Each structure stands twice: as C-alpha cells, then as structure tokens.
Amino acid sequence: xxxxxxxxxxxxxxxxxxxxxxxxxxxxxxxxxxxxxxxxxxxxxxxxxxxxxxxxxxxxxxxxxxxxx
Numbered sequence: 001x002x003x004x005x006x007x008x009x010x011x012x013x014x015x016x017x018x019x020x021x022x023x024x025x026x027x028x029x030x031x032x033x034x035x036x037x038x039x040x041x042x043x044x045x046x047x048x049x050x051x052x053x054x055x056x057x058x059x060x061x062x063x064x065x066x067x068x069x
Contacts, residue, residue, distance in 0.1 A: 006066050007044040012037065015058045027055050 013033040017025045031051060032040035042048045044063065052061055 008041050008064050008066055009044050009048060009052070010039060010041050010062045010064050011052065012039045012060045012062075013058060014060045017055075017058055020058070024055050024058070027051050028058065031055075031059075033059070 011031055011033065013028060013036055016036060017028055028034075031042065031048075032038070041064070052059060
C-alpha cells in the first residue's frame with residue numbers, strides 16, 4: 001500500500017505589498033516572502049491557512065504533495 005505524501009502548500013508572492021498595511025507586510029515576511037515571485041513551502045496547517053487568508057490578494061497558493069521518505 002502506498003503511503004500518502006505529506007501535504008504542503010507552495011506560496012508565491014505575485015503582487016507587491018507596497019501600499020498595504022504593516023500587518024500584512026509582516027505576515028508576508030513571516031511566510032518568508034520578501035520579493036516578487038519569491039516562493040516558500042509550508043505544511044498545510046490551520047495557522048498557515050489563516051496567514052494565507054489575510055494576504056490572499058497578494059499571493060498564489062498551490063497544494064503540493066511531497067513523497068514521504
């Protein structure tokens with residue numbers, strides 16, 4: 001039986017945070033996104049989903065599955 005991969009989210013910054021609140025810019029920084037087209041992978045957890053929801057207008061999110069070792 002095949003093990004299920006660990007579900008992760010790939011987050012890409014697609015819009016500049018200039019002109020948005022300091023709180024939203026800090027959220028992007030916490031996610032590891034500093035420059036346009038920066039990408040970061042995070043585990044799919046409620047905490048990360050909440051951060052993404054707050055900056056959803058600035059990012060693109062894809063679900064990726066990483067094979068378990």
